[in-house]
Amino acid sequence: MTHPVDVHVGKRVRHRRWLVGMTQQQLAERVGIKFQQIQKYETGANRVSASRLWDIADALEVPVSFFFEGLSTEDSGTPVHDGVPADLFGDKEALDLVRSYYAIPENQRRRLFELARVLSDVA
Numbered sequence: 001m002t003h004p005v006d007v008h009v010g011k012r013v014r015h016r017r018w019l020v021g022m023t024q025q026q027l028a029e030r031v032g033i034k035f036q037q038i039q040k041y042e043t044g045a046n047r048v049s050a051s052r053l054w055d056i057a058d059a060l061e062v063p064v065s066f067f068f069e070g071l072s073t074e075d076s077g078t079p080v081h082d083g084v085p086a087d088l089f090g091d092k093e094a095l096d097l098v099r100s101y102y103a104i105p106e107n108q109r110r111r112l113f114e115l116a117r118v119l120s121d122v123a
Contacts, residue, residue, distance in 0.1 A: 005071065007044030009053070012067040014042040016060045018095045030059035 017027055017038075024042075026036040031052065040046035041056075050057065084120045104112060 002044040003047070006047045009048055009067045009069050010042040010044040012069070013038075013048075013056060013060070016062055016066065017042075018092060019099065020060060021099065022060070027056070027059055037061045073086070 013027075017024070024038040026034040028038045031038075032055070033052075037046065041048050041052075053064055053067060057066065060066075071090070101109060
């Protein structure tokens with residue numbers, strides 16, 4: 001049976017990997033393991049050792065603490081804050097949207113942001 005902390009850490013690994021546009025194979029190569037092991041970490045089927053988590057954090061360019069952020073809120077379900085689920089980045093579509101948003105030139109991105117703000121106020 002998987003432990004909730006292992007599942008949470010695995011989700012955070014997957015979310016960060018998606019956010020930076022890295023495949024499981026690419027992450028595995030950077031860490032020096034097989035991609036199947038990354039799959040097991042991401043599902044929480046296998047527990048990530050401290051040293052391996054350190055290597056994964058280095059490969060994904062985040063502090064180790066990143067993988068534990070939001071842990072206490074996730075234990076009690078998926079809370080909503082200001083209408084946004086706490087596990088927003090668990091949704092691949094949301095990650096693709098964020099990645100696409102930051103690919104837009106800054107001046108256009110600001111205008112798009114203002115448009116989205118106006119539209120959300122109307123809704």
